Amino acid sequence: MNNMLVVGSLAFDSIKTPAGFKKKCLGGSANYFSLVASRYASVKTIGVVGSDYEDAHIEILATRGVDVSGIERQDGLTFHWEGRYKEDLNEAQTLATHLNVFEKFNPQLSAAHKSCDVLFLANIDPKLQLSVLEQANNPKVVAVDTMNFWIETKYDDLKKVLKKANILFVNQTEALMITRESNAVGAASVLSQFGPQVVVIKRGEYGALLYSKGEYFALPAFPVKNIVDPTGAGDSFAAGFMGHIIKRGLDLNPQDLRRACLEGAMIASFTVEDFGLNRLINLTEGEVSVRFEQYMNTIRIE
Amino acid sequence: MNNMLVVGSLAFDSIKTPAGFKKKCLGGSANYFSLVASRYASVKTIGVVGSDYEDAHIEILATRGVDVSGIERQDGLTFHWEGRYKEDLNEAQTLATHLNVFEKFNPQLSAAHKSCDVLFLANIDPKLQLSVLEQANNPKVVAVDTMNFWIETKYDDLKKVLKKANILFVNQTEALMITRESNAVGAASVLSQFGPQVVVIKRGEYGALLYSKGEYFALPAFPVKNIVDPTGAGDSFAAGFMGHIIKRGLDLNPQDLRRACLEGAMIASFTVEDFGLNRLINLTEGEVSVRFEQYMNTIRIE
Numbered sequence: 001m002n003n004m005l006v007v008g009s010l011a012f013d014s015i016k017t018p019a020g021f022k023k024k025c026l027g028g029s030a031n032y033f034s035l036v037a038s039r040y041a042s043v044k045t046i047g048v049v050g051s052d053y054e055d056a057h058i059e060i061l062a063t064r065g066v067d068v069s070g071i072e073r074q075d076g077l078t079f080h081w082e083g084r085y086k087e088d089l090n091e092a093q094t095l096a097t098h099l100n101v102f103e104k105f106n107p108q109l110s111a112a113h114k115s116c117d118v119l120f121l122a123n124i125d126p127k128l129q130l131s132v133l134e135q136a137n138n139p140k141v142v143a144v145d146t147m148n149f150w151i152e153t154k155y156d157d158l159k160k161v162l163k164k165a166n167i168l169f170v171n172q173t174e175a176l177m178i179t180r181e182s183n184a185v186g187a188a189s190v191l192s193q194f195g196p197q198v199v200v201i202k203r204g205e206y207g208a209l210l211y212s213k214g215e216y217f218a219l220p221a222f223p224v225k226n227i228v229d230p231t232g233a234g235d236s237f238a239a240g241f242m243g244h245i246i247k248r249g250l251d252l253n254p255q256d257l258r259r260a261c262l263e264g265a266m267i268a269s270f271t272v273e274d275f276g277l278n279r280l281i282n283l284t285e286g287e288v289s290v291r292f293e294q295y296m297n298t299i300r301i302e
Numbered sequence: 303m304n305n306m307l308v309v310g311s312l313a314f315d316s317i318k319t320p321a322g323f324k325k326k327c328l329g330g331s332a333n334y335f336s337l338v339a340s341r342y343a344s345v346k347t348i349g350v351v352g353s354d355y356e357d358a359h360i361e362i363l364a365t366r367g368v369d370v371s372g373i374e375r376q377d378g379l380t381f382h383w384e385g386r387y388k389e390d391l392n393e394a395q396t397l398a399t400h401l402n403v404f405e406k407f408n409p410q411l412s413a414a415h416k417s418c419d420v421l422f423l424a425n426i427d428p429k430l431q432l433s434v435l436e437q438a439n440n441p442k443v444v445a446v447d448t449m450n451f452w453i454e455t456k457y458d459d460l461k462k463v464l465k466k467a468n469i470l471f472v473n474q475t476e477a478l479m480i481t482r483e484s485n486a487v488g489a490a491s492v493l494s495q496f497g498p499q500v501v502v503i504k505r506g507e508y509g510a511l512l513y514s515k516g517e518y519f520a521l522p523a524f525p526v527k528n529i530v531d532p533t534g535a536g537d538s539f540a541a542g543f544m545g546h547i548i549k550r551g552l553d554l555n556p557q558d559l560r561r562a563c564l565e566g567a568m569i570a571s572f573t574v575e576d577f578g579l580n581r582l583i584n585l586t587e588g589e590v591s592v593r594f595e596q597y598m599n600t601i602r603i604e
Contacts, residue, residue: 018484087484182320182389183507185525205485206508207522216600220509220520223487255604262603298518299603301564302557 002140002246003042006033007107007132008122008235009079010047010057010071015275016084016095019228025276026057028079029122029145032235035280036267037120038064040243044113046070046132050078050101060281070113074101089230089272090204091173109135118246121165122235123147126157133164141250143167143242144196145234148174159194166252167245168196169238172209175201184209185216198257200241200264202234208261215254219261222269222295229275233268236280240267266295304442304548305344308335309409309434310424310537311381312349312359312373317577318386318397321530327578328359330381331424331447334537337582338569339422340366342545346415348372348434352380352403362583372415376403391532391574392506393475411437420548423467424537425449428459435466443552445469446498447540450476461496468554470498471540474511477503486511487518500559502543502566504536510563517556521563524571524597531577535570538582542569568597 008030014023034045044067049058053073062068079102082095107128119139121129123146133142144165150158151174158178162168168191172184181187184201188211191199201209207221241264248256269291273279310332316325336347346369351360355375364370381404384397409430421441423431425448435444446467452460453476460480464470470493472480477489486503490513493501503511509523543566550558571593575581 087478089485176389183391183526183529185527203508206505207520209522209525216525218509218522218525218600219603220511220522223511223518223520224485225487227485258603298520299601301521301560301601 001041002117002250003044004037004118004120004242004246005044005046005109005113005116005136005139006030006037006120006122007046007128008033008120008124009102010049010053011079011081012052013231013276014080014082015229015231017089017229018085018087019226020275022229022275024080025278026060027081027231027276029124029232029235031061031277032232032271032280033120033122033239034061034066035064035277036236036239037243038066039267040240041246043067044070044116046107046109046113048072048074048101048105050074050076053078060277067112070110074104076101083231085230089227092231107132117141118242118250119143120238120242121145121161123150126150126154126161129161130157133161141166141245141252143169143238145169145238146174147171148177151178162191163195165196167198167200167242169200169202169234169241171234172201172203188216198252200261202237204230204233207265208237210257210261212252212254212257217254217258217261219258219265220299221265222291223298224269224272227272230272231276233271236271237264237268240264262295266292269295303343304419304552305346306339306420306422306544306548307346307348307411307415307418307438307441308332308339308422308424309348309430310335310422310426311404312351312355313381313383313404314354315533315578316382316384317531317533319391319531320387320389321528322577324531324577326382327580328362329383329533329578331426331534331537333363333579334534334573334582335422335424335541336363336368337366337579338538338541339545340368342542343548345369346372346418348409348411348415350374350376350403350407352376352378355380362579369414372412376406378403385533387532391529394533409434409437419443420544420552421445422540422544423447423463425452428452428456428463431463432459435463443468443547443554445471445540445544447471447536448476449473450479453480464493465497467498469500469502469544471502471504471536471543473536474503474505490518491516500554502563504539506532506535509567510539512559512563514554514556514559519556519560519563521560521567522601523567524593525600526571526574529574532574533578535573538573539566539570542566564597568594571597
């Protein structure tokens with residue numbers, strides 16, 4: 001089966017939400033993505049951590065079969081994000097970003113990394129995303145995530161990345177920001193003209209809008225009763241999405257893309273139920289089956 | 303077949319959106335609702351207009367079979383709302399409200415009005431909603447819409463209305479405001495405890511969340527490419543919803559409630575494509591059939 005390489009952040013997150021405050025819980029886009037993606041496929045992770053990042057933290061991925069040989073450890077502290085969510089849980093407010101060892105992160109791909117079938121470039125500096133793209137040996141599918149900070153500061157590099165991407169994951173606010181369109185429907189088709197044949201606009205509690213080859217697919221989110229912490233929902237969504245795609249042989253046909261959205265949204269509905277990676281770490285196959293059925297019941301029209 | 307009575311506003315709206323500015327276009331909740339509902343059922347409309355409201359304006363409803371005998375004309379000017387929508391078209395900003403003849407509106411139901419099967423109390427002063435409820439002879443289904451202004455100023459009256467309602471339509475922002483819940487999922491079930499067995503949370507471009515008897519249904523909106531003016535989308539949604547319900551014999555079973563949401567969202571997707579009532583006035587059955595099929599294709603998962 002096709003394997004997947006993910007490049008992104010491994011971090012500590014200090015998060016304040018209406019449900020409470022957690023200091024330095026395990027996070028980072030590559031952590032969320034790898035933890036979820038390992039449920040579906042063979043995953044290799046590239047990232048950097050500091051001396052405060054314990055072996056036990058890396059073991060969380062390793063025990064799930066993730067190839068962690070690309071996680072380098074450097075002197076200094078691990079990337080630390082501090083943020084909060086107000087009543088409207090849809091948007092994070094960054095209080096502080098301590099890049100620490102991440103500041104000099106320069107991802108180096110081994111021969112095994114370079115031969116990945118699927119490359120997921122999580123939300124990091126587009127310059128690093130480009131560097132990874134250049135090192136990889138022609139992966140079959142390249143998927144990309146990004147955020148407002150890079151749109152504002154590295155727009156030209158980001159456009160170069162998009163040109164080489166097959167699939168783009170982006171929040172609705174950020175999709176509008178990049179395209180200057182006034183609604184998600186217009187933004188999705190404009191983003192597709194930048195390169196990616198598949199554009200997935202993430203809409204938080206509202207779900208997702210998928211655009212590919214002139215067709216739209218709209219999916220509502222699973223109605224989560226108790227949202228504790230939205231952090232990582234987007235990366236979890238992308239991982240579930242890519243997991244489904246890889247299991248289906250990377251065909252990117254309309255029905256598999258729709259099912260991939262469903263899988264992503266289903267798994268992300270767990271992520272938000274606890275702080276950090278907590279809910280994902282303890283998540284059983286049984287819970288996933290039950291949730292999947294509940295989800296289908298929630299959106300079914302007969 | 304069961305017939306429907308709607309009480310609400312007939313108005314002129316001056317609307318500014320990113321697509322342009324229209325002065326004094328025909329609007330008001332009872333206008334939107336009646337125009338749409340007349341596609342599905344026998345409708346009687348109660349409201350008040352001023353001397354500036356032309357016979358031709360009333361004819362728009364009358365030629366579609368709406369019983370307009372309950373539209374009284376008074377000396378003075380018709381209710382006039384001025385509002386604008388910024389880039390984020392989800393929320394209207396009121397610039398001015400000229401109540402005019404609406405200020406002394408005191409709906410009086412004739413014998414025919416009183417014997418309605420379905421009563422739709424559009425977004426007006428809860429005191430007026432209560433007065434209409436008291437005059438009506440035990441309608442089989444009572445549906446209610448409301449807005450932030452009444453939540454802030456007439457909360458106790460609003461709660462009395464909700465106690466007698468079977469179906470509540472409310473925007474997500476307003477649902478959170480009434481219940482002080484942090485998300486729509488919690489808000490829907492709390493609102494149901496206030497009285498209505500069916501709660502429909504309207505989410506604008508994102509669709510709707512339905513709650514009834516412990517079960518949720520989530521529906522994404524049809525992806526409209528060119529949103530011109532969101533005014534009236536909520537009333538159109540409610541009218542399509544109630545239209546479906548009435549055609550199905552007012553059974554309120556889960557599948558009909560879901561189909562009712564779909565119908566409401568489908569018809570509302572037209573409303574936003576032009577200013578005021580314009581798109582609805584010219585809407586053909588052929589366009590509706592095509593849109594319905596496109597919509598089903600947009601949300602289908604195989």
